[in-house]
Amino acid sequence: MFQTWVLPILISYLLGSISFSYLLTRLLKGVDIREHGSGNAGATNTLRVLGKGPGILVFLLDALKGVAAVWVGSALSDGDQVIMLASGIAAVIGHNWPVFLGFRGGKGIATTVGVSAVIAFTATLFAGICAILFIVLTRYVSLGSLILTLCIPAVMWIEGYPNVMVLMMAIVTVMAFMRHKQNIVNLLRGNERKI
Template sequence: MVLLPDLLVLLAGYLLGSIPCGWLAGRWLAGLDLRQEGSGSTGATNVLRVLGKGPALGVFLLDVLKGTAAVLLAKAVLQPIGFSSSSDGWVVAAGLAALAGHIWPIWLGWKGGKAVATGLGMLLGLTWPVGLACFGIFLTVLSLSRIVSLSSVVAALALPLLMLGSFGATGLRPAYLALALLTTVLVVWRHRSNLKRLMAGNEPRLGAKNP
């Protein structure tokens, strides 16, 4: 039977994820609607293009925090009933709800960001070694290519393997593996236009002004 706390953690996860940090930064700092600027995304990369490094770093950290908070809140609420495979599923669902909120925020007509930072925060809340490993891959690819989208996609593709490798000490956690696979699909799908530009050789590098 579905319990009220389970539904509440899903709603809280979505609402946390839907806080439009990038859009608010654009409005408050420059009077702009980021959906009409640069790539049209409300994520930190577009904030960097439009507003600069300082606002982009702030938005990135807040977007990470949204994902972490959704997962930690779900764990705190569900702790009294124990962490069975069932409650694992609800914690994972809360993290996915945060991703959905970031990508499809109700406040902005369902048009948000690409969920890379929020996905990192979700992973840090669930299993921080995997989150840090993904972030390390992202930074490595970014330092070599200077292309944020490529770095995001490579890190997402590595996620299921990293998650599998993390089960050595704790045993297989099917909900966590399902989360890794769904997150990979979601991130790659959200970057489909970037992938087309990458194949065409005209994807902008870090710091470029064009979308």
């Protein structure tokens, strides 16, 4: 029980708690990313504060956290998909509420992409295309992010994934909406920042 459930989830949470946005901004500018731009420790705010290169790098590193967490879950559970997904979710929770940064982190989208790409590649690919289209058409990254997290469990359900996995991925969607609460308010008011 400890080795197959508790240990991978704990390791994955700690892995998710490593904030590449925070570390890179400290390294390049000597500042706390959470005190600039939107105040979010994630790839989009890094893009706004540091530019395209660092923003893309943070997105990739945050996505790799999700991939690594799923691999940790797989290695410690002999490939149990539910534990793999639980480990991935733990990494998203770590990214959003990192123990190393006083539980003030990012919004978990890049890490979610990493997790879901391993668990449900086709669903992630479809959701990613939809998200990119929405971002290109509206220039709202937040809207694209929300579309992404809505599409992944929906496509998983259509593809016939076990209900428990669809529900677990839906929990990630709920977390994304929680973290984007102010963005949703701004979108409804018409004053959300465009990329």
